[in-house]
Amino acid sequence: MPRSARPSARDLLLWYDRHRRILPWRAQAGETADPYHVWLSEIMLQQTTVAAVMPYFRRFLALFPTVQALADAPEERVMQAWAGLGYYARARNLHRCARAVSALGGFPRTIEALRALPGIGAYTAPAIAAIAFGVPAVPVDGNVERVTARLFAIDTPLPAARPALARAAATLGQDQEARARPSDFAQALFDLGATLCTPKRPACALCPWQAPCLARKAGTADLLPVKAAKPVRPERHGAVFRLTDREGRILLQRRPPSGLLGGMTELPGTAWRDTPWSRDEALAHSQALFPLPADWTPVGSVRHVFTHFGLTLQVWSARCDIVPAPVLQGRMLRPADALAGEALPSLMRKALDLAPGAEAAIGRGAKRTAATTPISGTLSSVATGRLKRGDERCG
Numbered sequence: 001m002p003r004s005a006r007p008s009a010r011d012l013l014l015w016y017d018r019h020r021r022i023l024p025w026r027a028q029a030g031e032t033a034d035p036y037h038v039w040l041s042e043i044m045l046q047q048t049t050v051a052a053v054m055p056y057f058r059r060f061l062a063l064f065p066t067v068q069a070l071a072d073a074p075e076e077r078v079m080q081a082w083a084g085l086g087y088y089a090r091a092r093n094l095h096r097c098a099r100a101v102s103a104l105g106g107f108p109r110t111i112e113a114l115r116a117l118p119g120i121g122a123y124t125a126p127a128i129a130a131i132a133f134g135v136p137a138v139p140v141d142g143n144v145e146r147v148t149a150r151l152f153a154i155d156t157p158l159p160a161a162r163p164a165l166a167r168a169a170a171t172l173g174q175d176q177e178a179r180a181r182p183s184d185f186a187q188a189l190f191d192l193g194a195t196l197c198t199p200k201r202p203a204c205a206l207c208p209w210q211a212p213c214l215a216r217k218a219g220t221a222d223l224l225p226v227k228a229a230k231p232v233r234p235e236r237h238g239a240v241f242r243l244t245d246r247e248g249r250i251l252l253q254r255r256p257p258s259g260l261l262g263g264m265t266e267l268p269g270t271a272w273r274d275t276p277w278s279r280d281e282a283l284a285h286s287q288a289l290f291p292l293p294a295d296w297t298p299v300g301s302v303r304h305v306f307t308h309f310g311l312t313l314q315v316w317s318a319r320c321d322i323v324p325a326p327v328l329q330g331r332m333l334r335p336a337d338a339l340a341g342e343a344l345p346s347l348m349r350k351a352l353d354l355a356p357g358a359e360a361a362i363g364r365g366a367k368r369t370a371a372t373t374p375i376s377g378t379l380s381s382v383a384t385g386r387l388k389r390g391d392e393r394c395g
Contacts, residue, residue: 007151007209009175009185021195023050024057026187031168033183035107035132036067042124043094045305047087049267056085070095071102078262079343086346087307088261093119109133130186138164138173139186143193149225150197154213157228164225165225167181197221233305239282239314240269240351242299243290245323249333250352252342260306265342266332272311282314290327294318296377300354304347313347314355 025041064070082091096118114125127139215221
Protein backbone atom coordinates (compact mmCIF):
# COMPACT_ATOMS: atom_id res chain seq x y z
CA MET A 1 0.00 0.00 0.00
CA PRO A 2 1.46 3.43 -0.91
CA ARG A 3 2.56 5.52 2.05
CA SER A 4 0.04 8.24 1.22
CA ALA A 5 -2.76 5.69 1.53
CA ARG A 6 -1.65 4.31 4.89
CA PRO A 7 -4.47 4.37 7.46
CA SER A 8 -4.11 7.33 9.80
CA ALA A 9 -3.85 6.60 13.53
CA ARG A 10 -5.21 10.10 14.15
CA ASP A 11 -8.43 9.29 12.29
CA LEU A 12 -8.91 6.08 14.26
CA LEU A 13 -8.17 7.72 17.61
CA LEU A 14 -10.58 10.60 16.91
CA TRP A 15 -13.28 8.01 16.19
CA TYR A 16 -12.34 6.06 19.34
CA ASP A 17 -12.50 9.14 21.55
CA ARG A 18 -16.13 9.61 20.46
CA HIS A 19 -17.27 5.99 20.29
CA ARG A 20 -15.17 3.93 22.70
CA ARG A 21 -17.04 1.13 24.41
CA ILE A 22 -17.62 1.26 28.17
CA LEU A 23 -16.35 -2.05 29.55
CA PRO A 24 -15.92 -3.01 33.22
CA TRP A 25 -12.20 -3.71 32.82
CA ARG A 26 -11.39 -0.66 30.73
CA ALA A 27 -10.03 2.57 32.24
CA GLN A 28 -12.02 5.69 31.47
CA ALA A 29 -10.50 8.49 29.41
CA GLY A 30 -7.70 10.10 31.40
CA GLU A 31 -7.49 7.22 33.90
CA THR A 32 -4.59 4.79 34.31
CA ALA A 33 -5.38 1.18 33.43
CA ASP A 34 -5.22 -1.37 36.25
CA PRO A 35 -2.84 -4.19 35.12
CA TYR A 36 -4.82 -6.75 37.14
CA HIS A 37 -8.07 -5.81 35.41
CA VAL A 38 -6.39 -5.81 31.98
CA TRP A 39 -4.75 -9.20 32.49
CA LEU A 40 -7.87 -10.82 33.97
CA SER A 41 -10.07 -9.61 31.13
CA GLU A 42 -7.62 -10.66 28.42
CA ILE A 43 -7.41 -14.20 29.80
CA MET A 44 -11.19 -14.44 30.11
CA LEU A 45 -11.76 -13.08 26.59
CA GLN A 46 -9.73 -15.83 24.94
CA GLN A 47 -12.20 -17.92 22.90
CA THR A 48 -15.10 -16.17 24.68
CA THR A 49 -17.39 -13.22 23.91
CA VAL A 50 -17.50 -9.92 25.77
CA ALA A 51 -21.13 -10.53 26.76
CA ALA A 52 -20.26 -13.90 28.31
CA VAL A 53 -17.21 -12.53 30.14
CA MET A 54 -18.79 -9.47 31.81
CA PRO A 55 -20.62 -11.26 34.68
CA TYR A 56 -17.64 -13.53 35.32
CA PHE A 57 -15.27 -10.57 35.43
CA ARG A 58 -17.45 -8.77 37.96
CA ARG A 59 -17.83 -11.93 40.05
CA PHE A 60 -14.06 -12.49 40.06
CA LEU A 61 -13.40 -8.93 41.22
CA ALA A 62 -15.96 -9.36 44.00
CA LEU A 63 -14.31 -12.61 45.14
CA PHE A 64 -10.69 -11.69 44.35
CA PRO A 65 -10.39 -7.87 44.30
CA THR A 66 -6.60 -7.92 43.86
CA VAL A 67 -4.06 -10.20 42.24
CA GLN A 68 -2.82 -11.02 45.75
CA ALA A 69 -6.29 -12.13 46.80
CA LEU A 70 -6.42 -14.39 43.75
CA ALA A 71 -2.97 -15.78 44.49
CA ASP A 72 -3.96 -16.55 48.09
CA ALA A 73 -7.22 -18.30 47.13
CA PRO A 74 -7.42 -22.12 47.04
CA GLU A 75 -7.43 -23.48 43.50
CA GLU A 76 -10.78 -25.16 44.11
CA ARG A 77 -12.35 -21.76 44.85
CA VAL A 78 -10.91 -20.31 41.64
CA MET A 79 -12.23 -23.22 39.60
CA GLN A 80 -15.69 -22.82 41.17
CA ALA A 81 -15.75 -19.14 40.22
CA TRP A 82 -14.65 -20.00 36.67
CA ALA A 83 -17.17 -22.84 36.19
CA GLY A 84 -19.24 -22.33 33.04
CA LEU A 85 -16.75 -20.05 31.27
CA GLY A 86 -15.05 -23.00 29.55
CA TYR A 87 -11.46 -23.73 28.52
CA TYR A 88 -10.57 -24.60 32.09
CA ALA A 89 -6.81 -24.73 31.56
CA ARG A 90 -7.10 -20.93 31.48
CA ALA A 91 -8.34 -20.92 35.09
CA ARG A 92 -5.50 -23.13 36.30
CA ASN A 93 -2.93 -20.96 34.50
CA LEU A 94 -4.67 -17.83 35.82
CA HIS A 95 -4.11 -19.05 39.37
CA ARG A 96 -0.51 -20.03 38.68
CA CYS A 97 0.13 -16.66 37.06
CA ALA A 98 -1.35 -14.77 40.02
CA ARG A 99 1.03 -16.58 42.34
CA ALA A 100 3.97 -15.82 40.05
CA VAL A 101 3.02 -12.13 39.92
CA SER A 102 2.69 -12.10 43.70
CA ALA A 103 6.18 -13.54 44.03
CA LEU A 104 7.53 -10.86 41.67
CA GLY A 105 5.82 -8.09 43.62
CA GLY A 106 3.69 -7.03 40.65
CA PHE A 107 3.19 -7.45 36.93
CA PRO A 108 6.32 -7.03 34.78
CA ARG A 109 6.11 -4.19 32.29
CA THR A 110 7.78 -5.64 29.19
CA ILE A 111 6.43 -8.02 26.55
CA GLU A 112 9.30 -10.45 27.08
CA ALA A 113 8.82 -10.65 30.86
CA LEU A 114 5.06 -11.00 30.50
CA ARG A 115 5.55 -13.88 28.05
CA ALA A 116 7.43 -15.77 30.77
CA LEU A 117 4.34 -15.90 33.01
CA PRO A 118 1.96 -18.92 32.97
CA GLY A 119 -0.89 -18.63 30.49
CA ILE A 120 0.40 -15.47 28.76
CA GLY A 121 1.20 -16.04 25.10
CA ALA A 122 2.12 -14.27 21.90
CA TYR A 123 -1.10 -12.24 21.72
CA THR A 124 -1.79 -11.65 25.42
CA ALA A 125 1.67 -10.28 26.30
CA PRO A 126 1.59 -7.34 23.86
CA ALA A 127 -2.07 -6.70 24.70
CA ILE A 128 -1.29 -6.32 28.41
CA ALA A 129 1.91 -4.38 27.71
CA ALA A 130 0.16 -1.92 25.40
CA ILE A 131 -3.05 -1.41 27.37
CA ALA A 132 -1.70 -1.50 30.93
CA PHE A 133 1.81 -0.10 30.50
CA GLY A 134 1.75 1.98 27.32
CA VAL A 135 4.26 -0.17 25.42
CA PRO A 136 4.03 0.61 21.67
CA ALA A 137 2.71 -2.68 20.30
CA VAL A 138 -0.17 -3.88 18.14
CA PRO A 139 -1.77 -6.99 19.68
CA VAL A 140 -3.39 -9.09 16.94
CA ASP A 141 -6.60 -10.82 17.98
CA GLY A 142 -9.46 -11.95 15.74
CA ASN A 143 -10.82 -8.40 15.47
CA VAL A 144 -7.46 -6.96 14.42
CA GLU A 145 -6.90 -9.81 11.95
CA ARG A 146 -10.20 -8.99 10.28
CA VAL A 147 -9.51 -5.23 10.14
CA THR A 148 -6.02 -5.83 8.75
CA ALA A 149 -7.12 -8.37 6.14
CA ARG A 150 -9.64 -5.86 4.77
CA LEU A 151 -7.40 -2.80 4.94
CA PHE A 152 -4.65 -4.54 2.97
CA ALA A 153 -6.91 -6.91 0.96
CA ILE A 154 -5.01 -9.98 2.18
CA ASP A 155 -6.92 -12.92 0.73
CA THR A 156 -4.66 -15.80 1.78
CA PRO A 157 -6.85 -18.16 3.82
CA LEU A 158 -6.43 -18.38 7.58
CA PRO A 159 -4.51 -19.74 9.38
CA ALA A 160 -1.77 -19.54 6.71
CA ALA A 161 -2.32 -15.78 6.44
CA ARG A 162 -1.46 -15.07 10.09
CA PRO A 163 2.25 -14.18 9.60
CA ALA A 164 1.37 -11.72 6.80
CA LEU A 165 -1.48 -10.27 8.84
CA ALA A 166 0.80 -9.78 11.86
CA ARG A 167 3.38 -7.97 9.73
CA ALA A 168 0.73 -5.73 8.16
CA ALA A 169 -0.88 -5.00 11.54
CA ALA A 170 2.49 -3.97 12.97
CA THR A 171 2.75 -1.21 10.35
CA LEU A 172 -0.45 0.34 11.70
CA GLY A 173 1.33 1.06 14.98
CA GLN A 174 4.26 2.87 13.34
CA ASP A 175 2.31 6.11 13.07
CA GLN A 176 3.60 8.67 15.60
CA GLU A 177 0.15 9.23 17.08
CA ALA A 178 -0.30 5.50 17.58
CA ARG A 179 3.03 5.35 19.42
CA ALA A 180 2.03 8.32 21.56
CA ARG A 181 -1.20 6.57 22.71
CA PRO A 182 -0.47 2.81 22.49
CA SER A 183 -3.11 1.83 25.05
CA ASP A 184 -5.89 3.71 23.30
CA PHE A 185 -4.69 2.66 19.84
CA ALA A 186 -4.79 -1.05 20.70
CA GLN A 187 -8.27 -0.74 22.17
CA ALA A 188 -9.42 1.39 19.25
CA LEU A 189 -8.46 -1.45 16.90
CA PHE A 190 -10.43 -3.90 19.07
CA ASP A 191 -13.47 -1.62 19.05
CA LEU A 192 -13.28 -1.00 15.31
CA GLY A 193 -13.38 -4.74 14.64
CA ALA A 194 -16.07 -5.42 17.24
CA THR A 195 -18.49 -2.64 16.27
CA LEU A 196 -17.95 -1.59 12.62
CA CYS A 197 -15.59 -3.99 10.85
CA THR A 198 -17.69 -6.95 11.92
CA PRO A 199 -17.54 -10.47 10.41
CA LYS A 200 -20.83 -9.99 8.54
CA ARG A 201 -22.13 -6.81 6.88
CA PRO A 202 -19.34 -4.44 7.96
CA ALA A 203 -20.47 -0.82 8.36
CA CYS A 204 -17.96 0.60 5.90
CA ALA A 205 -19.84 3.90 5.53
CA LEU A 206 -19.18 4.69 9.21
CA CYS A 207 -15.58 3.48 9.31
CA PRO A 208 -12.84 6.08 9.99
CA TRP A 209 -10.57 4.08 7.67
CA GLN A 210 -12.95 3.65 4.76
CA ALA A 211 -10.81 5.75 2.40
CA PRO A 212 -7.60 3.68 2.57
CA CYS A 213 -9.38 0.29 2.83
CA LEU A 214 -8.50 -1.78 -0.23
CA ALA A 215 -11.20 -4.39 0.38
CA ARG A 216 -13.88 -1.68 0.49
CA LYS A 217 -12.63 -0.30 -2.82
CA ALA A 218 -12.68 -3.78 -4.36
CA GLY A 219 -16.09 -4.60 -2.90
CA THR A 220 -14.72 -7.64 -1.06
CA ALA A 221 -14.85 -6.49 2.58
CA ASP A 222 -17.54 -8.97 3.56
CA LEU A 223 -15.51 -11.82 2.02
CA LEU A 224 -12.38 -11.22 4.12
CA PRO A 225 -10.62 -12.69 5.92
CA VAL A 226 -10.81 -15.97 4.03
CA LYS A 227 -10.90 -19.02 6.27
CA ALA A 228 -9.74 -22.44 5.18
CA ALA A 229 -12.35 -25.18 5.35
CA LYS A 230 -12.38 -26.80 8.77
CA PRO A 231 -11.86 -30.55 9.00
CA VAL A 232 -14.84 -32.60 10.11
CA ARG A 233 -14.93 -32.62 13.91
CA PRO A 234 -14.86 -36.18 15.28
CA GLU A 235 -17.62 -37.40 17.59
CA ARG A 236 -17.25 -39.12 20.94
CA HIS A 237 -19.77 -40.77 23.21
CA GLY A 238 -20.09 -41.53 26.92
CA ALA A 239 -22.55 -42.06 29.75
CA VAL A 240 -22.86 -40.43 33.18
CA PHE A 241 -24.77 -41.60 36.23
CA ARG A 242 -26.66 -39.41 38.70
CA LEU A 243 -27.03 -41.30 41.99
CA THR A 244 -29.13 -39.59 44.65
CA ASP A 245 -29.52 -40.73 48.30
CA ARG A 246 -32.69 -40.48 50.39
CA GLU A 247 -31.71 -36.99 51.59
CA GLY A 248 -31.56 -35.76 47.99
CA ARG A 249 -27.78 -35.50 47.89
CA ILE A 250 -26.06 -36.22 44.59
CA LEU A 251 -22.89 -38.26 44.18
CA LEU A 252 -20.10 -36.31 42.47
CA GLN A 253 -16.38 -36.64 41.92
CA ARG A 254 -13.43 -34.52 40.78
CA ARG A 255 -11.67 -35.00 37.48
CA PRO A 256 -7.87 -35.44 37.49
CA PRO A 257 -6.05 -32.12 37.94
CA SER A 258 -4.59 -32.08 34.42
CA GLY A 259 -6.15 -32.64 31.02
CA LEU A 260 -9.55 -31.68 29.64
CA LEU A 261 -11.81 -30.19 32.34
CA GLY A 262 -8.99 -30.83 34.80
CA GLY A 263 -9.92 -30.37 38.45
CA MET A 264 -13.60 -29.77 37.70
CA THR A 265 -16.54 -31.54 39.38
CA GLU A 266 -18.44 -34.19 37.43
CA LEU A 267 -20.96 -36.99 37.59
CA PRO A 268 -19.27 -40.41 37.60
CA GLY A 269 -19.38 -42.04 34.20
CA THR A 270 -17.78 -44.03 31.43
CA ALA A 271 -14.80 -43.20 29.31
CA TRP A 272 -15.47 -41.20 26.12
CA ARG A 273 -15.09 -43.23 22.94
CA ASP A 274 -15.83 -43.14 19.22
CA THR A 275 -18.96 -45.32 19.33
CA PRO A 276 -22.14 -44.95 21.43
CA TRP A 277 -22.57 -47.04 24.57
CA SER A 278 -25.33 -49.62 24.23
CA ARG A 279 -27.89 -49.98 27.03
CA ASP A 280 -26.30 -53.20 28.27
CA GLU A 281 -22.79 -51.68 28.21
CA ALA A 282 -23.92 -48.60 30.13
CA LEU A 283 -25.71 -50.66 32.77
CA ALA A 284 -22.73 -52.99 33.15
CA HIS A 285 -20.49 -49.98 33.68
CA SER A 286 -22.87 -48.54 36.28
CA GLN A 287 -22.65 -51.80 38.21
CA ALA A 288 -18.86 -51.63 38.13
CA LEU A 289 -18.93 -48.04 39.41
CA PHE A 290 -21.67 -48.61 41.98
CA PRO A 291 -21.88 -52.23 43.24
CA LEU A 292 -25.31 -51.77 44.78
CA PRO A 293 -28.92 -52.54 43.82
CA ALA A 294 -30.23 -49.55 41.87
CA ASP A 295 -32.91 -49.09 39.24
CA TRP A 296 -31.07 -47.00 36.62
CA THR A 297 -33.36 -45.03 34.32
CA PRO A 298 -32.27 -43.22 31.15
CA VAL A 299 -33.36 -39.58 31.45
CA GLY A 300 -31.92 -38.08 28.29
CA SER A 301 -28.82 -37.10 26.39
CA VAL A 302 -26.72 -33.95 26.32
CA ARG A 303 -24.36 -32.74 23.64
CA HIS A 304 -21.36 -30.44 24.00
CA VAL A 305 -18.81 -29.26 21.46
CA PHE A 306 -15.18 -29.01 22.51
CA THR A 307 -12.48 -27.44 20.38
CA HIS A 308 -11.43 -30.68 18.71
CA PHE A 309 -14.44 -33.00 19.05
CA GLY A 310 -18.14 -33.18 19.78
CA LEU A 311 -19.40 -35.21 22.75
CA THR A 312 -22.77 -36.83 23.41
CA LEU A 313 -23.42 -38.12 26.93
CA GLN A 314 -26.24 -40.46 27.88
CA VAL A 315 -27.59 -39.50 31.32
CA TRP A 316 -28.86 -42.14 33.74
CA SER A 317 -30.51 -41.57 37.11
CA ALA A 318 -31.13 -43.74 40.17
CA ARG A 319 -31.91 -43.38 43.87
CA CYS A 320 -30.78 -45.35 46.91
CA ASP A 321 -31.34 -44.97 50.65
CA ILE A 322 -27.68 -44.80 51.67
CA VAL A 323 -24.56 -44.59 49.49
CA PRO A 324 -22.20 -47.29 50.84
CA ALA A 325 -18.74 -46.24 52.00
CA PRO A 326 -16.92 -48.15 49.21
CA VAL A 327 -18.96 -46.27 46.57
CA LEU A 328 -18.34 -42.95 48.34
CA GLN A 329 -14.57 -43.43 48.45
CA GLY A 330 -12.88 -40.68 46.45
CA ARG A 331 -16.26 -39.04 45.80
CA MET A 332 -18.60 -36.67 47.64
CA LEU A 333 -22.31 -36.15 48.24
CA ARG A 334 -23.67 -32.68 47.60
CA PRO A 335 -27.21 -31.36 48.28
CA ALA A 336 -29.00 -30.32 45.10
CA ASP A 337 -29.38 -26.75 46.40
CA ALA A 338 -25.59 -26.48 46.85
CA LEU A 339 -24.68 -27.34 43.25
CA ALA A 340 -24.45 -23.69 42.19
CA GLY A 341 -21.29 -23.41 44.30
CA GLU A 342 -19.61 -26.43 42.73
CA ALA A 343 -17.00 -26.23 39.97
CA LEU A 344 -19.32 -27.87 37.45
CA PRO A 345 -18.53 -27.32 33.77
CA SER A 346 -21.41 -26.49 31.44
CA LEU A 347 -21.47 -30.07 30.18
CA MET A 348 -22.23 -31.43 33.66
CA ARG A 349 -24.74 -28.69 34.44
CA LYS A 350 -26.64 -29.70 31.31
CA ALA A 351 -26.53 -33.34 32.41
CA LEU A 352 -27.85 -32.49 35.87
CA ASP A 353 -30.54 -30.34 34.29
CA LEU A 354 -32.17 -33.45 32.86
CA ALA A 355 -33.22 -34.67 36.31
CA PRO A 356 -36.65 -33.52 37.59
CA GLY A 357 -36.45 -30.31 39.62
CA ALA A 358 -32.86 -29.66 38.65
CA GLU A 359 -33.55 -26.24 37.16
CA ALA A 360 -34.21 -24.71 40.56
CA ALA A 361 -31.32 -26.48 42.24
CA ILE A 362 -28.41 -26.00 39.90
CA GLY A 363 -28.55 -22.24 39.44
CA ARG A 364 -26.75 -20.47 36.63
CA GLY A 365 -26.58 -22.22 33.29
CA ALA A 366 -29.18 -24.80 34.29
CA LYS A 367 -32.08 -24.15 31.97
CA ARG A 368 -33.00 -26.77 29.44
CA THR A 369 -31.63 -26.03 25.97
CA ALA A 370 -31.66 -27.51 22.49
CA ALA A 371 -28.50 -29.38 23.47
CA THR A 372 -30.46 -31.64 25.82
CA THR A 373 -32.63 -34.34 24.33
CA PRO A 374 -34.73 -37.03 26.02
CA ILE A 375 -33.75 -40.57 25.14
CA SER A 376 -36.28 -42.46 23.06
CA GLY A 377 -35.73 -45.88 21.61
CA THR A 378 -32.18 -47.16 21.73
CA LEU A 379 -29.55 -45.03 23.43
CA SER A 380 -27.54 -44.75 20.24
CA SER A 381 -30.35 -43.14 18.26
CA VAL A 382 -30.38 -39.74 19.99
CA ALA A 383 -29.94 -36.67 17.80
CA THR A 384 -29.17 -33.42 19.61
CA GLY A 385 -28.52 -29.79 18.80
CA ARG A 386 -25.09 -28.23 18.58
CA LEU A 387 -23.62 -25.74 21.01
CA LYS A 388 -21.54 -23.17 19.20
CA ARG A 389 -18.67 -21.38 20.89
CA GLY A 390 -16.55 -18.47 19.70
CA ASP A 391 -13.45 -19.34 17.68
CA GLU A 392 -11.46 -16.25 18.57
CA ARG A 393 -10.93 -13.71 21.31
CA CYS A 394 -13.90 -11.39 21.04
CA GLY A 395 -13.48 -7.92 22.32
